[in-house]
Amino acid sequence: MEALGDAPASPAAAGGLDDALRAIDGVEGWLSPDQAEWLWRHARGVRAGGRIVEIGSYRGRSTILLATAAAAGVEIVAIDPHAGNDRGPQQIEGSASEGEADHRAFLANLSSAGVAGRVRHVRLPSADARGAWSGEIDLLYVDGAHRYRPARDDIRDWGERVRPGGTMLVHDAFSSIGVTLALMRLVLMGRRFRYAGRTRSLAAYTRAELPGGERVRNALRQSAELPWFARNLVVKVALATGLSALARIVGYRSREWPY
Numbered sequence: 084m085e086a087l088g089d090a091p092a093s094p095a096a097a098g099g100l101d102d103a104l105r106a107i108d109g110v111e112g113w114l115s116p117d118q119a120e121w122l123w124r125h126a127r128g129v130r131a132g133g134r135i136v137e138i139g140s141y142r143g144r145s146t147i148l149l150a151t152a153a154a155a156g157v158e159i160v161a162i163d164p165h166a167g168n169d170r171g172p173q174q175i176e177g178s179a180s181e182g183e184a185d186h187r188a189f190l191a192n193l194s195s196a197g198v199a200g201r202v203r204h205v206r207l208p209s210a211d212a213r214g215a216w217s218g219e220i221d222l223l224y225v226d227g228a229h230r231y232r233p234a235r236d237d238i239r240d241w242g243e244r245v246r247p248g249g250t251m252l253v254h255d256a257f258s259s260i261g262v263t264l265a266l267m268r269l270v271l272m273g274r275r276f277r278y279a280g281r282t283r284s285l286a287a288y289t290r291a292e293l294p295g296g297e298r299v300r301n302a303l304r305q306s307a308e309l310p311w312f313a314r315n316l317v318v319k320v321a322l323a324t325g326l327s328a329l330a331r332i333v334g335y336r337s338r339e340w341p342y
């Protein structure tokens with residue numbers, strides 16, 4: 084693991100949500116203001132001595148949010164190989180130089196926000212980082228590779244380490260095909276995570292042991308998101324093919340990739 088330095092805490096680190104939103108202003112990435120607020124509130128709820136793990140940091144947008152929200156004494160681990168692949172929407176195959184650029188931007192952004200000393204960066208693919216340390220996770224944020232297999236492995240293998248009552252937040256849920264299939268395979272009918280809702284594509288799950296009847300209700304709550312998933316697929320096809328009229332039919336007027 085790489086500690087990112089001992090930069091002094093910034094005003095953002097001692098401040099509230101508005102300070103945290105200011106700290107990520109201009110930091111590239113995929114985290115809308117409402118999603119940032121969710122992330123902030125969940126991170127704020129982790130007690131001293133607890134652990135937050137992020138999978139997929141990119142240039143530090145969500146990492147800074149987590150680090151500015153977390154109480155003193157909360158460990159924050161950010162896992163991202165910065166290898167250039169699976170960087171973002173429609174960016175599966177990338178180059179090492181793109182990965183290096185992300186890494187440099189990540190370091191600079193955390194430093195500017197004054198949170199470099201709060202974050203341990205593990206520059207490895209999440210599957211290889213599992214042995215880097217042991218112990219439970221209070222808040223897991225999953226936003227790494229979005230293809231089915233790596234998303235499934237992250238949700239299964241890292242989700243397994245979330246403590247009872249802890250939270251798993253998943254970005255691009257009911258939006259990315261790979262992430263959504265992984266959730267349907269592992270969580271929809273599973274008994275370990277209770278679906279707690281979403282803001283856009285940021286879905287929240289609480290680690291639990293669900294009895295039979297609760298599992299059915301849990302599955303129904305998640306299934307109710309499938310029409311929104313279908314709408315996102317239509318939007319993505321429309322944006323990828325330039326058929327903006329198709330996106331407008333489902334009420335989507337932005338040119339931005341939905342997340």
Ligand SMILES: C[S@@+](CC[C@H](N)C(=O)[O-])C[C@H]1O[C@@H](n2cnc3c(N)ncnc32)[C@H](O)[C@@H]1O
Pocket residue numbers: 111112113114138139140141142143144145146162163164165166167168169170171172185207208209210226227228233
């Ligand atoms: C969608 S971006 C993350 C966005 C970030 N959370 C934000 O707030 O902007 C996906 C990131 O996952 C990283 N990634 C790709 N494969 C990974 C893997 N196997 N393990 C961990 N991270 C991975 C990429 O390098 C990329 O930075």
